[in-house]
Amino acid sequence: MARFHRTVDTKDIAVLRFLDGMRGRFEWVPRERVLRKLPWSTMKVTRSLGDLDRMALIQARNRDEPVLRITGRGLDTLALWELKNHGAIDTVGDLVGKGKEAIVLNATAPDGSWVAVKLHRYYQLEFEDIRSSLAYAAIEWRRQQLDLRHCEIDVPRAKAQVEMTALERCWDAGVSVPRPRGLNRHVVAAEMVTAGEGLPAPPLHRVSLTDPKSTRQVILDDYREAVTRTGIVHGDLSEFNILVHEEGYPVYIDWPQAVPVEYMQASLLLDRDIDIITAYFHREYGLDPEDALVRRARAELEAFIAERQESQG
Ligand SMILES: Nc1ncnc2c1ncn2[C@@H]1O[C@H](COP(=O)(O)OP(=O)(O)OP(=O)(O)O)[C@@H](O)[C@H]1O
Ligand SMILES: [Mg+2]
Known part of the structure; x- marks a missing residue:
């Protein structure tokens, strides 16, 4: 045939x-x-x-x-076409990450640099977890409620919009995130943190650190900068969502669960982010998860959030 x-x-x-x-x-x-x-x-x-x-x-x-x-595939094609049309990407390459919530492809930009193209998916179990934070962030940042009648289509779009907003605000504030390049429908294109040849840089859990205490401090400092400069809480920080750049510094990815600090549960999400990171450094490197440095970072950020929520009324 x-x-x-x-x-x-x-x-x-x-x-x-x-x-x-x-x-x-x-x-x-x-x-x-x-x-x-x-x-x-x-x-x-x-x-x-x-x-x-x-x-x-x-x-x-x-x-x-x-x-x-x-179809879903038709929407993927349309979004990739539009991103190309707007100069965010040139040619699309290989699959570099595949999960239930998103797939990530590598691509090149017109200037020849590598781009990570993330196609968000609807996954019901995840949605049940993030429903309230996503609904809040979607209203704040895209001025539109989630359309639950068409959740398979609208939820991935909202996640992409939230991720793009967080990336843009962090990038503008000098926080270490991949430079955002474009958003279309459920697809976000951002600079690829690459280990060469379009392969993603390794996540934190794959890297053996020579000075874990100072790396943990860099992460806590970066996190504090992200929250205080942008008013955004990551909400899904982990050793999987921190890539280690070739030059050794951490880059923070995967922001669709981000929320503004004004969100009622923002301090719970913040606490969880810090818990996950400090638990990782405890497990892998034996660092005390509640030492003075961690307590100070936590206290400062909780005070920041409380103040912002109070001033909002
Ligand atoms: N900007 C980027 N630069 C390099 N690699 C990236 C980038 N964005 C995503 N990746 C790669 O794709 C993987 C998945 O991306 P991400 O963490 O944003 O999505 P996810 O929703 O967690 O997907 P999964 O469920 O597969 O973990 C990352 O672990 C990383 O390997
Ligand atoms: Mg991830």
Whole structure:
């Protein structure tokens, strides 16, 4: 059987964009409407629809009339296309991270540098954990409530928006995060912290530290700077979400659970972040998780949060 070889073109993208735009109004969009609205002949659009269906970027059904909808893969394609169109990425490369909540691909930027492209996913168990913080951050930072009727689509978009906002604010404040490069739908592109050849730099738990006490102090200081300069709490800090740059310093990734310090439970999240890091250094290197340095960092940050929450009323 002949293999199907074809990549998407601007016409296909226009179809995908149209179907994405119609999602709020139709679960399944009448095919007739697509043919009528797009500025090409019926024959051309019909061919595009057939190809998109074969590429699994759309689904077609026959209800009372022929209807269509965009698939998750179609949304991935659309978001990557737009990021390329806006110059955030050039060519997309390999999968470098895969979990239930996101997949990460490497890509190049037009200037040749490496980019990490994170496609957020909906994962119900995770969502139950982060529901209240994400709902809060989504209202604060995108001025829009979570759309729970379409949570498979809206939750990954909200996570991407929250992650992008946190990265931008941290980057602008001089906190050690990957430089953000672009956001589209559920996809965030940021500079890749690379160990060369587009491979991600190792996370903290894979690195054997020569001076763990000073590294822990750097992390606590960075964390304090992030909170006090940006008013943001990471909310998922761990030895997995700190990459160790080739030059030895830590870079903080994975921010979709971030919250503004005004969020009611911000100090609980902050305490948990500090607990997880200090427990790691205790387990691996025998450092006292509640020594004077840790207590001081904790007390300072809790006071900062309390003050911000009070001044908010
Ligand atoms: N900016 C980046 N630079 C280098 N590598 C990155 C970057 N962002 C993500 N990665 C790689 O992708 C992996 C997953 O990214 P991240 O921690 O942001 O997502 P996640 O939701 O935790 O995904 P998972 O569930 O797979 O851990 C990281 O552990 C890291 O290897
Ligand atoms: Mg992670």
